[in-house]
Amino acid sequence: MIPFAVFAVLMLILLARTGAHAKSAPQEEADLAELPPVEKAADHLRCAVGFQTVVHDEMTDWEPFRELAAWLEQTYPLLHKEAFCTLLEGYTRVYCWKGTDSSLEPVLCTAHQDVVPQGDEQPWTHPPFSGIIDQGYLWGRGSLDMKAQMTALLESVEHLMQRGYRPRRDTYIVLGHDEETGGSGAQSAAEYFRKKGIRFFLLIDEGGCVSEGMMPGIDTPLAAIGIAEKGYADIELECTASGGHSSMPPGRTSLGILSQTLYDIERHRFPCRFPLVTRQFLSALRPHTSFPLRLALSNLWLFKPLVMQVLSKYPAGNAMLRTTTAVTMASGSDAPNVLPVTSTGTVNFRLLPGYSIVDIESFVQRQIKDRQITYRPLRCDLPSQVTSIDSDAYKLIEKTVSQVFPDAVTAPYLMTGGTDAKKYDDLCSGICRFSPYRLSRQDIDSMHAANERISLDNIETAMRFYLQLFANLDQQATDSQS
Ligand SMILES: [Zn+2]
Structure with missing residues (x-):
């Protein structure tokens, strides 16, 4: 239990910090020359x-x-x-x-x-x-x-x-x-x-x-x-296995093996970060938010984990907090009754500031459990x-x-x-x-x-x-x- 005195001091700090971020008046509009029609x-x-x-x-x-x-x-x-x-x-x-x-x-x-x-x-x-x-x-x-x-x-x-x-x-x-x-x-x-x-x-x-x-x-x-701007990377993964007729299939096909890895890549997300630009974004919004949100944003030293948890639930908020992963393309064989020899899948990453292609490659490597799978970066633009x-x-x-x-x-x-x-x-x-x-x-x-x-x-x-x-x-x- 928090003693009452400590609780009271904590509340005072929270409220003082919240109040310090009140709205400021908007800039006055300057005189403008006549506009083009x-x-x-x-x-x-x-x-x-x-x-x-x-x-x-x-x-x-x-x-x-x-x-x-x-x-x-x-x-x-x-x-x-x-x-x-x-x-x-x-x-x-x-x-x-x-x-x-x-x-x-x-x-x-x-x-x-x-x-x-x-x-x-x-x-x-x-x-x-x-x-x-x-x-x-x-x-x-x-x-x-x-x-x-x-x-x-x-x-x-x-x-x-x-x-x-x-x-x-x-x-x-x-x-x-x-x-x-x-x-x-x-x-x-x-x-x-x-x-x-x-x-x-x-x-x-x-x-x-x-x-x-x-x-x-x-x-x-x-x-x-x-x-x-966030960075951009496409990684193509490839899995090769024996082909043949689908009437006598092996336990797993190259597409099945690859799909497991694609699923793991999607499931094991990059960790949440709180980059400076996102902190500055929230800081600018803070005076204009409702009281509970303002309280939380004014006291990130205490509420940061909660704010990150809430934000990451929304795709737009999540994208501000982490390097995102999207499995976007996959292909196997050309016909429904033909086993794929080579299957490929593409994953698109959007990199937070501070991340590089090395981080993306080591993340992908960690998810590859099967030796039949290889990968190659197709395109990478740094943040x-x-x-x-x-x-x-x-x-x-x-x-x-x-x-x-x-x-x-x-x-x-x-x-x-x-x-x-x-x-x-x-x-x-x-x-x-x-x-x-x-x-x-x-x-x-x-x-x-x-x-x-x-x-x-x-x-x-x-x-x-x-x-x-x-x-x-x-x-x-x-x-x-x-
Ligand atoms: Zn444009």
Whole structure:
């Protein structure tokens, strides 16, 4: 039994720590220049969606990319006159918009032109590449991921150029051409900058957004800014055994033996960790949570095991706490009555910061009990660097997000999916991943699925974000020099 005095002191500590994390007032919205007209921006996005820039691992049709390139040059004439454009691998576009002060570190804004295939056309309300505007939304593959962000950026730059504006910092724009297949466009752009010795103060790419109801216990809209990305690894396992007719089978087939190992890999999960980025995410949410949750989050020294246990019950929470394992593919023989000689299975891992392929391989080795099974890594991308929330770059993005979404609580977070941003890891310590939209669950679920769409409000908001970002970048450059 805890003596009453100790209990009372403990309660006082808990309450004091909980109270210390009360809500702070949101940032005031700065005065903004006039926005580009949303009707025109929506019409441009409609055209951009119309180019079927679908990438495949093999056999991509590059003709729509050539058409998109010609359209970009026609639609954004000042950009193509004032910002020098370099083509890499034929389709990745690197623009350099010279700033007024070359002594300052430049900024990089990235987007990708490519989209995933439409999938089955039947569930689409409107044809997948129509860009039709209906019910306040623009519908089509790539509208959300991420042609709206690409065109909002270009509209904003063209608009600022029309007004004779030049940023303080050199501003680079990279429009990649194969992000969805994890291709080499962004890699080539990074190599291009590396050769020129260019490093960036800030890199902004697609990422988190503003959403509601995504985290249990939080009613306030949440603006999640990606400061890191998990790593990615595919491991293929193979089992070989004797084949033959299935009418006289041995005790176990190669597929049966392999399945046991795949099951063990799934069952023996990686241990839960509490990485810094997840602690920072929860810390940012803390003042906006209900009292019991705030009590627990304010006193992780006591409640950490409980918080981890609760979070790990949800797939999204679990992904923030551990290197995840997903058995995704398997194959045996070609016919139901033929014993498989060779069976294969693939496991996909998403690595927390701090993990490497060595950790994945030793985990897989521990689960392999049968000598007939071999494995080989197919692909491995390490987790990204983690951007410091104390960096000027993060603070600038956080401020911009707070100004454009004054009702939202901003929080740094660990992205479980991949972006092109990771390719620039060694060129910038201020990488932030944010898509300046307010999205519902339904909107988010439309990404890479049928009925992908973006609201007209979001098209306008995205332009407001970029204009505010340019204004804040200039202000920050001035402040840093004074
Ligand atoms: Zn994307």
